[in-house]
Amino acid sequence: MKSNLANLRPLWTGLTVVAALAxxxxxxxxxxxxxxxxxxxxxxxxxxxxxxGALGQGVTVGLLGGFRAIVAxxxxxxxxxxxxxxxxxxxxxxxxxxxxxxxxxLYFWQNGARMIAYDMPHWRIAAGGGYEAVPPAEQRRIDRExxxxxxxxxxxxxxxxxxxxxxxxxxxxxxxxRLKDYGAGAEAYRNAALLPGAPFFPARIHAEMLRxxxxxxxxxxxxxxxxxxxxxxxxxxxxxxQFHVDSAMAPVFLERIRELEQxxxxxKGDSFIP
Amino acid sequence: MRAAHHAVxxxxxxxxxxxxxxxxxxxxxxxxxxxxxxxxxxxxxxQLFRExxxxxxxxxxxxxFGLGAMVFFGSTLTIAATAQLFFSEIENRTALTLLAKPxxxxxxxxxxxxxxxxxxxxxCALTTGxxxxxxxxxxxxxxxxxxxxxxxxxxIHYGDLVLIGVLQWLKFGVLAAATLLIASFxxxxxxxxxxxxxxxxxxxLQYLARDAYAQVASLPxxxxxxxxxxxxxxxxxxxxxDQIGVGAALDPLVFVRVAAYALIYIxxxxxxxxxxxxxxxx
Amino acid sequence: MTPAIAIRGLTKDFALTLRxxxxxxxxxxxLDVPAGQVFGLLGPNGSGKSTTIKIILGLLEPTAGxxxxxxxxxxxVGSRLNVGYLPEAPYFYRYLSGLELVRFYGRICGVxxxxxxxxxxxxxxxxxxxxxxxxxxxxxxxxxxxRIGLAQALVHDPRLIILDEPTAGVDPVGxxxxxxxxxxxxxxxxxxxxxxxxxxxxxxxxxxVAILDRGKLILEGAVNDLxxxxxxxxxxxxxxxxAELQALRDWLAARGHALDAVEQPRTRLxxxxxxxxxxxxxxxxxx
Numbered sequence: 001m002k003s004n005l006a007n008l009r010p011l012w013t014g015l016t017v018v019a020a021l022a023x024x025x026x027x028x029x030x031x032x033x034x035x036x037x038x039x040x041x042x043x044x045x046x047x048x049x050x051x052x053g054a055l056g057q058g059v060t061v062g063l064l065g066g067f068r069a070i071v072a073x074x075x076x077x078x079x080x081x082x083x084x085x086x087x088x089x090x091x092x093x094x095x096x097x098x099x100x101x102x103x104x105x106l107y108f109w110q111n112g113a114r115m116i117a118y119d120m121p122h123w124r125i126a127a128g129g130g131y132e133a134v135p136p137a138e139q140r141r142i143d144r145e146x147x148x149x150x151x152x153x154x155x156x157x158x159x160x161x162x163x164x165x166x167x168x169x170x171x172x173x174x175x176x177x178r179l180k181d182y183g184a185g186a187e188a189y190r191n192a193a194l195l196p197g198a199p200f201f202p203a204r205i206h207a208e209m210l211r212x213x214x215x216x217x218x219x220x221x222x223x224x225x226x227x228x229x230x231x232x233x234x235x236x237x238x239x240x241x242q243f244h245v246d247s248a249m250a251p252v253f254l255e256r257i258r259e260l261e262q263x264x265x266x267x268k269g270d271s272f273i274p
Numbered sequence: 275m276r277a278a279h280h281a282v283x284x285x286x287x288x289x290x291x292x293x294x295x296x297x298x299x300x301x302x303x304x305x306x307x308x309x310x311x312x313x314x315x316x317x318x319x320x321q322l323f324r325e326x327x328x329x330x331x332x333x334x335x336x337x338x339f340g341l342g343a344m345v346f347f348g349s350t351l352t353i354a355a356t357a358q359l360f361f362s363e364i365e366n367r368t369a370l371t372l373l374a375k376p377x378x379x380x381x382x383x384x385x386x387x388x389x390x391x392x393x394x395x396x397x398c399a400l401t402t403g404x405x406x407x408x409x410x411x412x413x414x415x416x417x418x419x420x421x422x423x424x425x426x427x428x429x430i431h432y433g434d435l436v437l438i439g440v441l442q443w444l445k446f447g448v449l450a451a452a453t454l455l456i457a458s459f460x461x462x463x464x465x466x467x468x469x470x471x472x473x474x475x476x477x478x479l480q481y482l483a484r485d486a487y488a489q490v491a492s493l494p495x496x497x498x499x500x501x502x503x504x505x506x507x508x509x510x511x512x513x514x515x516d517q518i519g520v521g522a523a524l525d526p527l528v529f530v531r532v533a534a535y536a537l538i539y540i541x542x543x544x545x546x547x548x549x550x551x552x553x554x555x556x
Numbered sequence: 557m558t559p560a561i562a563i564r565g566l567t568k569d570f571a572l573t574l575r576x577x578x579x580x581x582x583x584x585x586x587l588d589v590p591a592g593q594v595f596g597l598l599g600p601n602g603s604g605k606s607t608t609i610k611i612i613l614g615l616l617e618p619t620a621g622x623x624x625x626x627x628x629x630x631x632x633v634g635s636r637l638n639v640g641y642l643p644e645a646p647y648f649y650r651y652l653s654g655l656e657l658v659r660f661y662g663r664i665c666g667v668x669x670x671x672x673x674x675x676x677x678x679x680x681x682x683x684x685x686x687x688x689x690x691x692x693x694x695x696x697x698x699x700x701x702x703r704i705g706l707a708q709a710l711v712h713d714p715r716l717i718i719l720d721e722p723t724a725g726v727d728p729v730g731x732x733x734x735x736x737x738x739x740x741x742x743x744x745x746x747x748x749x750x751x752x753x754x755x756x757x758x759x760x761x762x763x764x765v766a767i768l769d770r771g772k773l774i775l776e777g778a779v780n781d782l783x784x785x786x787x788x789x790x791x792x793x794x795x796x797x798x799a800e801l802q803a804l805r806d807w808l809a810a811r812g813h814a815l816d817a818v819e820q821p822r823t824r825l826x827x828x829x830x831x832x833x834x835x836x837x838x839x840x841x842x843x
Binding site: 281282288291292295298299302303366367368370371372373374375376377378555556 | 570610613614615616617632633634636637639641643646647648649651652660661663664665666705708
Binding site for chain 2: 105
């Protein structure tokens with residue numbers, strides 16, 4: 001009897017090991033869960049169906065295995081190499097692939113949108129025979145089309161970066177530089193300026209756009225409301241550095257306010273007191 | 275009877291002697307040789323990113339590739355070194371001589387583990403150090419070139435990078451202990467290495483099983499998937515490296531929790547390796 | 557007095573397949589190895605010698621029966637405190653020097669500090685490897701490996717030394733040196749258990765032998781009792797001419813004795829070899 005049991009020993013040992021591991025897994029699960037929730041919250045779900053076709057199986061396993069950042073980086077390098085060749089379909093595909101793999105770095109969204117909105121129109125016009133051959137109306141149509149692709153792309157970014165002023169800034173720049181739509185540009189800059197942690201220049205440019213649109217009163221009211229919030233001197237306890245003070249450019253804000261007071265004929269007694 | 279005086283208690287000192295000898299073997303067998311290769315590759319790829327003019331995002335690329343290389347080469351080193359350092363004892367029959375001395379098998383297994391863990395620790399320390407140095411050098415240079423990108427101060431959380439290095443080390447510890455468990459019952463080095471990589475992949479994908487088991491239609495398959503989710507540790511837990519170090523910060527509480535998780539698994543795997551090895555006929 | 561090793565009804569089966577086909581390597585073995593003697597465990601390959609030794613050392617668990625070392629069950633780690641073991645065809649950590657190797661095993665056995673340094677040096681000198689102590693073990697010849705193996709087995713000054721085929725693969729000079737060392741150990745009062753399938757070598761140094769065949773004990777006793785022919789004697793004289801030889805026969809016959817055989821005595825080939833090969837010269841190998 002004993003020797004029969006001895007024959008089964010490897011099997012027993014194996015079963016014991018598996019059972020012990022399973023028990024460990026069950027017991028540790030409640031302890032592990034909070035950390036896992038934290039880690040998962042920082043890893044947006046992979047929408048594999050949208051990208052599977054573009055990747056080999058090995059890359060897919062790598063992605064699932066947690067090598068997302070590095071796979072995205074790799075495809076970004078690839079994006080750059082097809083961009084250098086002005087290969088529009090490939091560049092567009094890779095831009096979207098990179099952010100599908102890892103939507104977390106803002107850098108990918110910003111630079112992808114710039115490639116779409118600023119570089120691709122040139123490529124399309126060049127493919128149509130250059131700026132001489134393509135009529136201006138057609139050129140504007142191409143600009144508009146590419147800008148719209150870029151704007152749609154940037155709106156996807158909001159899913160992952162709802163609080164990032166930088167996406168709004170990118171949108172604003174496309175409205176202003178590519179579509180000459182100062183109203184939408186002003187609105188996007190305002191959205192950027194209102195977000196926590198935003199840089200100071202969107203607030204200034206928002207007012208500038210309003211002035212350009214002739215909405216001076218609105219610009220004046222806006223600048224007056226923003227000015228008190230600007231850092232004017234270094235304060236270590238509030239973590240205000242010289243860089244913050246310099247980039248806030250409070251004197252420039254004040255200068256614009258004074259200019260607007262003149263343009264709006266604000267009486268001296270009612271002028272803004274900083 | 276003199277016999278009564280001859281009880282030999284479990285001894286940490288003996289465990290340490292086995293560990294020290296294991297580490298010495300790794301050093302003298304030049305297991306660290308490829309570290310040099312890795313360092314060269316890292317520095318070279320960092321130079322490559324400069325060509326692309328990524329601006330401050332260059333740091334993200336250096337960090338991603340550096341940590342990626344650390345995870346990849348570290349996993350390979352861990353599995354290969356564990357299997358090699360264990361089977362060199364078995365195949366050369368030095369284990370026979372050693373275990374014929376007053377040595378507990380527990381001391382042998384934990385000693386082997388500690389030796390490998392030290393080897394991997396040196397690897398992680400050197401790689402992290404190299405990466406921190408590389409990032410610091412580039413960040414300083416980029417800061418001087420375009421201060422506006424660094425309005426919020428340094429982009430790299432160097433302290434967090436070190437913590438990530440520690441977490442990777444602990445993960446490699448779990449991997450080493452799991453490989454040791456495989457080695458304790460397997461007959462060949464090759465089988466151990468292959469199974470080790472198999473376990474590595476499963477541990478990385480384990481989260482898919484635990485997240486997806488509810489969607490599996492057939493009951494037996496669902497149970498199997500669920501058991502799989504419990505039997506293997508979750509290596510994705512250590513994947514805090516993504517985005518941390520560059521930009522986002524690591525929650526210290528999460529760090530402590532993940533570290534404790536790793537240490538518990540190391541204990542369990544080594545314990546099971548002792549259990550399996552104590553039944554092994556040498 | 558407690559025997560150095562006491563084996564009672566020892567049986568060891570190895571499972572060959574999961575279905576239960578077994579190989580019985582040791583079959584109901586009962587044996588005592590008295591303290592202070594050189595004991596030879598003999599038998600052909602596969603007779604169960606190495607399995608028995610592994611059980612004595614706690615490396616294998618017996619299927620049935622028991623084994624004690626100085627009264628302590630061999631499963632217990634503590635039973636190995638008084639045992640030094642030289643495995644068959646030993647192979648040590650190649651990356652250590654001879655001295656490092658001996659110190660490593662010494663530390664494992666709880667020898668430390670100054671005592672370890674002195675003892676390691678002492679056993680290395682004792683096995684004649686003083687000049688090679690700082691060389692990597694990977695560069696040692698087979699004979700040197702046996703000797704460093706002996707040194708590591710002795711470093712913690714055990715009472716029982718187990719040598720598994722210590723002369724296998726070693727040339728006659730090397731074997732003769734090992735035999736000398738074993739006799740020295742006996743003089744120090746150690747118990748030595750030695751296995752071999754080369755019976756002639758063992759015969760000269762063993763007090764007692766046991767012969768195993770297919771796991772069973774077939775013969776056990778003092779060497780002199782086993783191989784000495786009790787009612788026979790041999791006389792060795794210088795050459796006798798035929799006439800004198802005949803006179804001797806007659807002389808013996810008159811007293812009721814018979815001269816059974818007249819032969820040319822031969823020196824043993826290994827002794828011839830040893831007398832021709834300079835040991836001093838060979839010693840240079842280890843330098």
